[in-house]
Amino acid sequence: MPEDKKQHDATEHEAPEKTEEQDATSPEQGEMHPADAADHIENLELAEQIALVQGMDLPHAAEAIAEMERHERIDLLEALPRELAAEILGEMATDDAADIFDDLDEELGDKILERIEREDREEIEALRGFDSDSAGGVMNTDALILDEKLTADQAITIIRREVADKDIEVPYYIYLVDEAEHLVGVLSMRDLLLAKPGSMLSDSFHDKSLVAVTFDVDREEVAHLISHYNFIAIPVVDYEDRLLGVVTVDDVIDIIHEEATEDMQTMVGAGADETVDTPWKRSVGKRLPWLLVNVANSAVSAYVVHLFEGTIEQMAFLAVLMPIVANQAGNTGQQALAVMIRQLALEKFDRRRSWLAVLREVRIGLANGLLIALCVLGGVMLVTLNPELSFVMALALLLDMVIGALAGSAIPLVMKELGRDPAQASSIFLTAMTDSLGFLFLLGLAQLFLV
């Protein structure tokens, strides 16, 4: 692992000025933060994008392309001359480069990869070996690592030289390793600044309670740790405690955004990573399977209604009440579902806490069910002047709202217990349940008591 070669820019606050200093030859890009340059590039036609990137210097091009939308940057890189694409990807932080190679056409990716210099290529290949949902898959390998036997002033000299030579950023933390490359400590620039000059780093910063994660920890758990402890970065190690890389808080923010998007969108059967920029045909492909599942589910509800066709022929007003039952119970369930999915995103649940959460939702569903059922009882009574029908409707509504609360809170927990994504299509299964049971309650009770 090279020491701090292509550091993420998260320490650099006043980026626009800095870039200008570094690059007086291309002021139009030089004044822009990479994230803004990425936005600028995305707004151009592909031919213009290529011309612009060919005119940029490599570090800026690499930083800007790393910040671009996933699909946009792939389109651009596939259109660039291979030699230039290889130079840009070789210049990029290795974690970003590895992500891009995952998205690139495999054959083209291999051709580009072989043009990248060996050290970078090996790092990129190593990173691609990690599961993209794990700490290894989101870490970058550009950590600043020092031998614990150095003194504080030796460390400062090394860092000054590295930074001055390569015009790169110093990371938040400096990691200490022993002679076997085991991670033994961590210190901040502040610690270094305040350390006694002649003191050996291992004396002050050897740390047995250091928080690190192994490469196979889920990225959501990494995000949870960083957000729980208010860290800026967390080291990633192998099973022998050797430092492999670092996950930084800016990556964690991306993870948190992506996970929230994934939960909200997969809940209703949209694609996990769809955006308004996803080609519409791709979105059709992502959503259609779940809409077909939904058709199958609706067919079950329809079958329930079919069983009571005779009842409906005798009392068509039941068809008027059907949507009210289904809609109220569905909404009640979705409220429970939303709260549960967010909670599962934010913390771990043990079994006792899960039961308490379901119990809470059932209580809420029961209370709201009673109040809404009373309103509806009054409403139906006013319209129909039929106390039996009003009572049947209120009872069906109450029962189905409790079912909604129970299903809405239990579905994500059951999914999780089965090792599945708790959000995926949960709203679709919830609605299937509240629809079919709601119709069964309403029409069944009507057949028993009214017809």
Added chain:
Amino acid sequence: MPEDKKQHDATEHEAPEKTEEQDATSPEQGEMHPADAADHIENLELAEQIALVQGMDLPHAAEAIAEMERHERIDLLEALPRELAAEILGEMATDDAADIFDDLDEELGDKILERIEREDREEIEALRGFDSDSAGGVMNTDALILDEKLTADQAITIIRREVADKDIEVPYYIYLVDEAEHLVGVLSMRDLLLAKPGSMLSDSFHDKSLVAVTFDVDREEVAHLISHYNFIAIPVVDYEDRLLGVVTVDDVIDIIHEEATEDMQTMVGAGADETVDTPWKRSVGKRLPWLLVNVANSAVSAYVVHLFEGTIEQMAFLAVLMPIVANQAGNTGQQALAVMIRQLALEKFDRRRSWLAVLREVRIGLANGLLIALCVLGGVMLVTLNPELSFVMALALLLDMVIGALAGSAIPLVMKELGRDPAQASSIFLTAMTDSLGFLFLLGLAQLFLV
């Protein structure tokens, strides 16, 4: 503003060890990170919580309580002796203290506040004056501010003294102000470490393109800026560019989590800040109003069905098909809604981009609508052997799915245009539209062509 008095702990990586060093007298808390201490306290009964907090030293108690759940910490502080509560709140980072005072019973809050020493009290009161959804409402005032006329080595001496004297953390950035307290530059510890010792800070770090926000910028926009530029902190200024405070990335992570929770939960009419720990009666109160809106909406759909009661009496099978139309169109709309709400959470839309996004969703709705309508056409044909009915069903389904796509994508944009929260109850209004129009299409077409 005191210089860096009670810094957030985000720079401190190896917190457990540090705390131990600072506090050998209470090892059981001393070894714990504040976030873990908070979890530990939350798992105790109130009487045990009080006993524990009374035994902790003030800095640890303040840090741990700041990390506790919102409702839990209020319950605890209200139960503590007022003098101790005042001492703890005086010790706490001012932004956390201000948040707590916003939640405390007003009378009790005033009594506690008057026991806090003047400087802290005034800062807390100033922070409480800011809208809690604005940069001012989430910033902390513990920035490290230096005069731009200092030299680099003077600055280092000041920082060493501050840090050593008060045993506090150095923040990521150091802010430079001119004699009129205008923010004129920002530098990192790294910049300071590398600066020429005798050089005046203003020479190297005066920065005209510095990114700062005014106190009234929405907190979502602050989060967006920090996440867009990969910053660790962003300065907050008044209209005269005087530094008021700093929003740090750990606060931004909380904001991102809260906004994602808010969007997902308010979309279906649950409370924005509900968790599984919210007392169930409070949740009933949050959700009931939207369930009542939903009843009113369902009554409209029911009225549409009521208009066609005669048709249903003649052809009860229509009631069998009703849930399929409503359910498919509702799901199609929710897919569009989910993608739009997440996009609005992640970026700003101009009008052209909004139209393109709606157009994209309508295309997807149309394509999926055609495919699903074809399936359903075949299915209904198989079951009923009635080509007219099958065709009416397929057409109603197609029309309603397009309506769903249109409404799902447009509702959040229209809400935003009206200055409302784009997510709030959007799913409820969407369902109202797809239900009532779906029934209108199905039953209306049936009346026209079949009965």
